Amino acid sequence: MKRSIRTALSAIGALIVSLGLPAGTAHADDVAPRIDLRVLVVSDGGPATQAIAAELQSDGTPFTEVDLTQSGRPTIDAAFLSDTVDGRPRARFQAVVLPNDNPFASGSAEMTALATYEQTYSIPQVDAYTYARPEAGLSYPTSGYSGSLDGVTASVTAAGKSGPFGYLDGNVPFEDNSTSVAESYGYLSTPAAGADFTTYVDAPIPGGSGRGSLVGEYKHDGRRELVVTFVYNQYQEQFRLLSRGIVEWMTGGVHLGASRNYFAVHVDDVFLSDDRWNSQLNCTPGDIDCTTSGGTESTVRMTADDADYAVAWEQRQNFTLDLAFNGGGSVDEREDNDGTDQLADKLIADKNQFRWINHTYTHPFLGCVQNTTVVPWVCQTTASGATQWVSQSDINGEIANNKAWAQTNGLTLDSSELVTGEHSGLKVLPQQTVDNPNLAPALAANGVTWLASDNSRESTQRSAGSALTVPRYPMNVYYNAGRQADEVDEYNWIYTSRAQGGSGLCEDNPATTTCLSAPLSTSTGYSDYIVPLETRIDLGHVLSNDPRPHYIHQSNLAEDRIAYPVLDGVLDGYAALFADDTPVVNLRMKDIGVELQRRAAWQSAVAAGQVTAYRIGDTVTVQAPSGLAVTATAPSGTTQGTGSFGSAYAGAVSGWTTPSAGTLTLALPSSTASVTAVQPASTAAAKAAARKTAPRTRVPAGTTRKVAYSPHR
Structure with a gap:
């Protein structure tokens, strides 16, 4: 027995020398290596490695990227991959992502170093997009399929x-947004004879009776590879569905950062009436930019029946709407109807079915004083040329009066949240290049710390005095449309050419992604085109770990109730793709703001090198600046001190926690696989892994760029 221990120690000692580690740091009985929680992404500039890097960035998972196309890049050798810290062997990376199974020249010392490293520390490797071949555990695709997967x-x-994709229900649809652009390509093949290969995602082989692997795990020579044989970019739905599983596989479910699928819907202008689109004038009478004579104002307002429908819809979908309300609208309605407002009575009776957000009392423009004698409007100026601003007193009144109305009617508000009319008060280009200077003090005076902004204008969170913005996605379901025909007519006007009777927007802005080649039918265009297209756009946000809310208007819940087909499309489409343990996360505005704030601080600290995290056996240690909220994902059963860590999602636990004194310690469940000691590596096997470079793979044009969504897959 003593002799076998000496032999093992001798082999490990020789390995340590080959890795450049100090001799005597590994002991067969008690040394578990330190594995840093950081991913190495070796990129060739292609879309697949860029997609994985983007996923890690979005999740908040630290990674180091080495671009093989750049001169002066670091050499990937033993010293780059590992060293010793406090007498303990350290693996600098918990996972390796390569463009394919071997992107280096045949016999490359760098591939040998990577293979040795992976064997030694049990580090998994992701082949982001590789050719199906025996070196990757698969048969050549000559007996399978090579071609488009659109x-x-x-x-x-x-x-x-x-395994790693348990959060999915089963189907993984591949996009097909354009019949004229090839968007995907892949190799469908079966495991090579004798290979220890497990297929995780497959598809039918065209013209055959079998199925071929698209994602699978190949075990060989003491190494594990996730072999992906199709190309993708970070925006495509197929990648968005599989990206979580790729990250969880490569990290063993233990990593910094987290990902969830968010969807929140704000309904603006509740209790108000919204002006209606005029199909003859191609504008909205009552709107300041609709100055054509002859237009008769017409409005759209929810009814009590619409309120009942909203409650029933919420219960059916198990989803809560956020109602951004203007109490002054109800006051006006009662004045015009002998004290009666059936809509308000009904919504107030069902007030606990919704979340409520202050949208100001009467919905005025709170930026500069608008000069509407010209189109488009401009900011009114004084004789000396100074901009005239809506006063702090007026802004205070709009916020406070709506709060008072809510209190009188028993609505529960969070006073820290505010949606101003048209997001006014914030800068509006090109007319108003700065925020109203009276906005910030009014927000502070009323305790507002979360202020809605328009994501199409400003997509990042920023300060407005002591408040932070919460960017919201505008849905292409318009505020001035309660009927399908009006929605389609306005959509046609915006997105068709001048020759077709449209605005010409797309001619002036060719990058617009929702342009039409011909006008839609006003009777079928909404259900056949706009609904599926808007559904796909919004579902794309949900699948992108993006907590930003979407917003519509009360008019869209009235008359034809045109918002619901889109909302159903998102929620039903999501339910068909994901398992029950991976639900849509429906946060209120304040919580979305906190999430965005934490992410920004975390990303900044990671980028500055202020976060260190590593795993030794079943213990994870994270060191970060004091007061910084830390985000992490771990297996179910992970504990933090005497309590549990995080909350359950997608078969794991994840969340934010602010450690005391800047150090977080997590105890992983004992069932979690871990490296208990440095493993002896086979030099011959490592060299064999580097013997033959991977063949070139095909990357279609539609994968190198984002192809605009179409109504159909």
Whole structure:
């Protein structure tokens, strides 16, 4: 027995020398290596490695990128990959992402170093997009398929569901947004003879009776590879569906950062009436930019029946709407109807079915004083040329009066949240290049710390005095439309050419992604085109770990109730893709603001090198600046001190926590696989892994850029 221990120690000692580690740091009985919680992404500039890097960035997972196309890049050798800290062997990276199974020249010392490193520390490798070949555990695709996967529906196998892709229900649809652009390409093949290969995602082989692997795990030579044989970019739905599983596989479910699927919907102008689109004038009478004579104002306002429908819809979808309300609208309605407002009575009776947000009392413009004698409007100026601003007193009144109305009617508000009319008060380009200087003190005086902004104008969170903005996605369901025909007519006007009777917006802005080649039918265009297109756009946000809310208007819940088909499309489409343990996360505005704030601080600290995290056995240690909220994902059963860590999502636990004194310690469940000691590596096997470079793979034009969504897959 003593002799076998000496032999093992001798082999490990020789390995340590080959890795450049100080001799005597590894002991067969008690040394578990330190594995830093950081991913190495070796990129070739292609879309697949860029997509994985983007996913890690979005999640808040630290990574180091080495671009093989750049001169002066670091050499990937033993010293780059590992060293010793406090007498303990350290693996600098918990996972390796390569463009393919071997992107280096045949016999490369860098590939040998990577293979040795992976063997030694049990580090997994992701082949982001590789050719199907025996070196990757697969048969050549000559007996399978090589070609376009546009519009294909792949499936998660039983092994995938019990493994890294268990958060999915089963189907993985591939996009097909354009019939004129190739958007995906892949190799469908079966495991090579004798290979220890487990398929996680597969698809039927065209012209055959079998199925071929698209994502699978290949075990060989003491190494594990996730072999992906199709190309993708960070925006495509197929990647968005699989990206979580790729990250969880490569990290063993233990990593900094987290990802969830968010969807929140704000309904603006509740209790007000919204002006209606005029199809003859191609504008909205009552709007300041609709100055054509002959237009008769017409409005759209919810009814009590619409309120009942909203409650029933919420209960059916198990989803809560956020109602951004203007109490002055109800006051006006009662004045015009002998004290009666059936809509307000009904919504107030069902007030606990919704979340309520202050949208100001009467919805005025709170920026500069508008000069509407010209189109487009401009800011009114004094004789000396100074901009005239809506006063702090007026802004205070709009906020406070709406709060008072809510209190009188028993609505529960969070006073820290505010949506101003048209997001006014914030800068509006090109007319108003700065925020109203009276806005910030009014916000502070009323305790507002979260202020809605328009994501199409400002997509990042920023300060407005002591408040932070919460960017919101505008949905292409218009405020001035309660009927499908009005929505389609306005959509046609905006997105068709002048020759077709449209605005010419797309001619002036060719980058616009929702342009039409011909006008839509006003009777079928909404259900056949606008609904599926808007559904896909909004679902894309949900699948992108993006907590920003979407917003519509009360008019969209009235008359034809045109918002619901889109909302149903998102929620029903999501439910068909994801398992029950991965629900849509429906946060209120304040919580979304906090999430965005934490992410910004976390990303800044990670980028500045202020966060260190590592795993030794079943213990994870994170060191960060004091007061910084830390985000992490871990297996179920992970504990923090004497309590549990995080909350359950997608078969794991994740969340934010602010550690005391800047140090967080997590105890992983004992069932979690871990490296208990440095493993002896086979030099011959490592060299064999580097023997043959991977063949070039095909990357279609539609994968190198984002192809605009279409109504159909």
